[in-house]
Amino acid sequence: MSLLETFRVALTALSTNRLRAVLTTLGIMIGVASVVTLTSLGASLQGYIQSQFEDLGADTLQISSARFRNTSSGTQPMTTQDAEGLAEEGVAPHVVAVAWTYNIQTTVRSGANSSTMSAQGVTANYADVNNWYPASGGAFITQNDIDSSARVVLLDSTTAEDYFGTANPVGQTLLIGGQVFTIIGVMEERSTGGMSSQTVLIPVTTAQTRLANAHVAGKGYRVTQIQAKVSSADSETVALATDEVEAYLLKAHGIRNSASADFNVTSSATILDSLSSTLSLVTVFLSAVAGISLLVGGIGVMNIMLVSVTERTREIGLRKAVGAQSGSILVQFLVEAILLSLLGGSIGIMLGGVFLLIGGQLAPEMSISLTPESAILATGISSLIGILSGVYPANRAANLHPIEALRFE
Numbered sequence: 001m002s003l004l005e006t007f008r009v010a011l012t013a014l015s016t017n018r019l020r021a022v023l024t025t026l027g028i029m030i031g032v033a034s035v036v037t038l039t040s041l042g043a044s045l046q047g048y049i050q051s052q053f054e055d056l057g058a059d060t061l062q063i064s065s066a067r068f069r070n071t072s073s074g075t076q077p078m079t080t081q082d083a084e085g086l087a088e089e090g091v092a093p094h095v096v097a098v099a100w101t102y103n104i105q106t107t108v109r110s111g112a113n114s115s116t117m118s119a120q121g122v123t124a125n126y127a128d129v130n131n132w133y134p135a136s137g138g139a140f141i142t143q144n145d146i147d148s149s150a151r152v153v154l155l156d157s158t159t160a161e162d163y164f165g166t167a168n169p170v171g172q173t174l175l176i177g178g179q180v181f182t183i184i185g186v187m188e189e190r191s192t193g194g195m196s197s198q199t200v201l202i203p204v205t206t207a208q209t210r211l212a213n214a215h216v217a218g219k220g221y222r223v224t225q226i227q228a229k230v231s232s233a234d235s236e237t238v239a240l241a242t243d244e245v246e247a248y249l250l251k252a253h254g255i256r257n258s259a260s261a262d263f264n265v266t267s268s269a270t271i272l273d274s275l276s277s278t279l280s281l282v283t284v285f286l287s288a289v290a291g292i293s294l295l296v297g298g299i300g301v302m303n304i305m306l307v308s309v310t311e312r313t314r315e316i317g318l319r320k321a322v323g324a325q326s327g328s329i330l331v332q333f334l335v336e337a338i339l340l341s342l343l344g345g346s347i348g349i350m351l352g353g354v355f356l357l358i359g360g361q362l363a364p365e366m367s368i369s370l371t372p373e374s375a376i377l378a379t380g381i382s383s384l385i386g387i388l389s390g391v392y393p394a395n396r397a398a399n400l401h402p403i404e405a406l407r408f409e
Contacts, residue, residue, distance in 0.1 A: 007335060024304040025344030027297025028385060032348025032378045034290030037355045039374040042283030046276055048366045059233035060129060061095075061245060063226040066264050076253050076262055080220035085252060086228065092244035094237055097229040099129040102207045102214060102222065108200060110163045110174035117159075118199045119176055121207025129229045137168055138185020145203045149210055153181040154201040160186045176200065177211045230267075238267055291381075298385040301340050305333060305393035316400050330398035337390020338383060345382025349375055 015021075065078050080100065085091060087098035102121040107114060124143045127133050134140050134154060145152055153176060160169050169183050181202065204223075208214040214222040230241040242265050249263050250256070309316070316329060353370045360368040 007339075011339070020304065021340060021343070024300050025297065025340055025347070027293050027300050028341055028344030028382055029297070029348040029351060031290060031293030031295075031297055032345045032382055033351040033355065034293060035287050035381070036349055036352030036370065036374045036378050037359075038283060038286045038290055039377065040352070040356050040371045041359065041368065042279060043371050043373070044366050044368045046279055049275055049279070059230045059238065061228040061230060061238070061242060061265055061267050063228065063245060063249070063263060063265050064224065066262050077216060077222045078224075078226055078263065079216050079222055082219075082249060082252055083223060083226045084220070086226065086245065086248055091248050092228065092241060094231050094241035094244060095228045096231050097125055097129050099123045099126045099227045099229075100204065100223040101126070101225050101227070102204050102212075103224045104177075104207055104212050106177040106211055108163075108174060108176050110172075113163045119207055119211060120199050120201050121204035121211075122201050123204050126201075126227075129227050132190065133188055134185030135168075135188050138170055138187075140185060141201065141203050146205050149205040150203055151176075151179055151181045151206060151210070152184045152203065154185045154187055155183060156187050156199065157189050159200065176202065179210060242267070294381060294385060297344060298341075298389040301337055301386065302389040302393060304340070305337050305390055306396070308336070309333065309393050309397045313400065316397050326398040329400075330394045333394035333397045334387065334390045337394065338386035341382045341386030341389070342379075345378055348382070349378050352378070 063078065065076075078100075083098055083100040086095065100123055103118050104121070105116060106119050108117050108119070122141060124141055124146055127140045135157070138154065140154065141150075141152065144150070153174070155163070155169070160166065163169070163174065164172060168186060170185060172183050173180050174183065175181070187201070202211075205221075208221040216222050228241065228245055230238050232238075245265050246258065246261065249265075250258060250261060253262060255261055319329065349370075352374075356368050356370050360366070
């Protein structure tokens with residue numbers, strides 16, 4: 001019997017019991033739909049997280065004090081002396097720019113609007129280091145503003161709308177910590193990054209002196225975070241820059257053992273790698289749980305094929321009596337099992353695509369879609385299930401003795 005004829009006979013046998021065939025593949029349909037949905041969601045979520053972290057700058061190191069770490073020398077705060085020393089030429093060859101911030105919780109008021117939020121003191125190169133600039137019509141903090149501890153401020157678009165009902169309140173004033181500040185710009189909108197909707201940007205010296213007393217004897221002023229922009233975003237360069245920064249700070253803080261460092265050096269790339277690894281593990285685990293349905297579906301296919309062998313025992317005996325080879329009988333039933341699994345897998349992929357389409361409508365910012373990898377994986381799994389679940393029933397049919405089969409009632 002040719003392969004084409006084998007497929008024709010298999011389709012005829014399955015169409016004879018359509019309802020039974022559909023119910024048999026139900027477990028495979030649910031399992032494949034679950035696996036496709038979860039793997040595609042995992043890939044979409046990873047892509048979404050990666051796009052969010054790109055705003056933070058994969059080529060930027062964040063350096064802050066390890067406040068709760070016990071060290072033999074005690075925890076020293078990060079200071080402007082640390083930041084300025086790190087910015088010196090030759091100290092960290094793979095670092096091209098250094099900015100620093102000082103954050104303070106304070107009251108921001110404009111007319112009847114008042115709330116407590118974080119005032120973030122920044123340096124003049126903060127915008128360049130973070131690749132984040134004021135919208136059209138605004139200006140960023142200058143070095144003159146830093147030197148004079150000027151009372152100027154930049155808002156994010158949400159705060160500008162909430163406080164002034166306009167996206168461009170440049171030139172207006174508001175009270176920060178009871179002091180009058182002039183608005184010089186509104187930062188561009190972005191999904192994540194250096195400022196949330198409840199933060200204002202002011203000169204770092206203004207935050208350190210006018211709104212707080214951040215002076216540290218002999219070391220300048222306390223800073224909340226130092227940001228070091230690396231010459232390249234590739235992992236090797238970021239790792240080299242991290243080593244250079246750590247070596248400098250260990251020496252500056254008089255710490256010999258790196259395990260006793262009183263500071264943390266992190267990067268967006270490091271955080272992203274950690275989140276991606278965790279998300280991948282969670283996706284694999286959930287897919288494995290969903291795969292239980294595939295196992296149940298495979299057992300269902302095996303069961304229905306055994307029933308089919310029993311029902312068609314006389315047919316098998318007749319075919320073998322007129323010269324059919326055991327191999328052709330085995331292939332016949334194996335093809336039927338594979339077709340059942342592929343039917344369930346195909347419907348499962350379409351069902352998973354519908355779920356993902358609904359998910360994409362509910363969360364358009366995540367760009368949820370069916371990934372080719374998940375479709376290929378589901379097709380391969382359903383084919384494998386068909387082969388594994390059909391081997392035993394097909395082998396049993398192939399080994400039936402023709403005379404005994406013809407006597408079967």
